[in-house]
């Protein structure tokens with residue numbers, strides 16, 4: 261059986277993201293009272309980082325998941341009514357760290373140890389780039405290429421986190437960063453407007469619609485304005501979008517006359533283009549050549565990544581590169597998890613025969629060991645790693 265312990269979460273406006281460490285069974289054993297203890301003499305725990313996400317409106321599913329998958333296997337004693345007798349403290353970041361603090365305490369006996377959202381985002385990306393092979397990749401013309409990260413030449417870079425809103429952060433080192441810009445036209449805008457305009461019920465449905473749509477039906481192209489020709493003098497091809505949704509002005513059509521697929525496609529293109537452009541302009545402001553895009557808006561979706569890449573490529577005339585991350589949606593939660601290593605030594609430690617929560621006080625990103633994993637991340641995928649007990 262797997263033993264699970266230490267976890268961190270990022271609570272967003274739309275999604276709650278959970279990262280937890282699951283120790284391999286052979287590191288630990290179960291004591292007579294059912295709690296999990298670390299084997300005597302064991303100073304390194306082998307295991308893996310696991311990922312889960314829940315829609316904020318289904319927070320009860322998240323509570324159940326934690327109760328059954330994490331608490332029950334980690335030696336936290338439960339009252340018959342389901343609340344924990346031992347208070348467990350976990351790292352939490354984002355708005356939900358405030359919003360759900362009482363709920364988690366009441367229902368699970370979990371206390372949130374709050375960490376700053378920007379700090380966690382940066383910590384999450386640095387952790388990934390330094391320790392997970394084949395984490396970052398470029399996406400252009402349908403080609404995905406993994407980027408070799410040179411640890412000695414990682415900084416500075418621009419992190420663009422596309423959640424409900426968009427934050428743009430210049431990263432200069434571990435814990436050295438500045439939020440230089442942002443835009444309220446983000447994933448929330450895409451989903452919000454998409455729901456209103458297409459009557460879709462979910463993000464997945466909206467993405468699927470966009471997959472089958474054609475933005476040229478609604479977007480006004482340069483060619484629509486210039487009689488089908490390029491405006492080459494200013495570098496605009498006839499197929500470039502001159503005005504997103506511009507055709508709707510004069511088509512004489514009502515919303516119902518458009519296919520939801522085409523509306524979704526134009527919307528996705530508009531939001532992705534705009535973010536790509538603002539990101540590039542900010543990279544230009546500070547002379548940054550590398551731009552990493554994260555956040556759950558991307559979801560490994562090819563058209564989204566392609567649009568962002570094309571925008572960055574177009575505006576920078578090929579000078580700057582858009583890069584994506586396989587664990588794009590879990591940056592904050594990973595950063596919160598990695599922040600355990602900042603904690604000081606706990607003097608309560610008497611022996612290693614403590615419950616895992618108490619025994620694991622510290623871990624160092626440098627001690628994480630990972631195996632490369634191919635393909636896009638899905639939540640079933642994990643990162644092999646080990647953590648040091650101190």
Ligand SMILES: Nc1ncnc2c1ncn2[C@@H]1O[C@H](COP(=O)(O)OP(=O)(O)OP(=O)(O)O)[C@@H](O)[C@H]1O
Nearest residue numbers: 272273274275423424425447448451463555556557
């Ligand atoms: N299953 C999903 N349900 C809802 N939105 C989703 C889903 N998958 C991807 N998204 C997109 O991801 C966005 C939220 O991204 P993310 O969870 O990274 O940000 P957040 O933490 O909620 O917001 P912020 O970073 O602005 O605080 C949504 O606005 C939507 O565009």
Ligand SMILES: CC(C)(CO)[C@@H](O)C(=O)NCCC(=O)O
Nearest residue numbers: 423424425426427441442443444
């Ligand atoms: C407010 C946050 C930081 C919350 O995650 C995010 O939604 C965001 O960066 N919004 C964009 C705000 C702005 O800079 O216009």
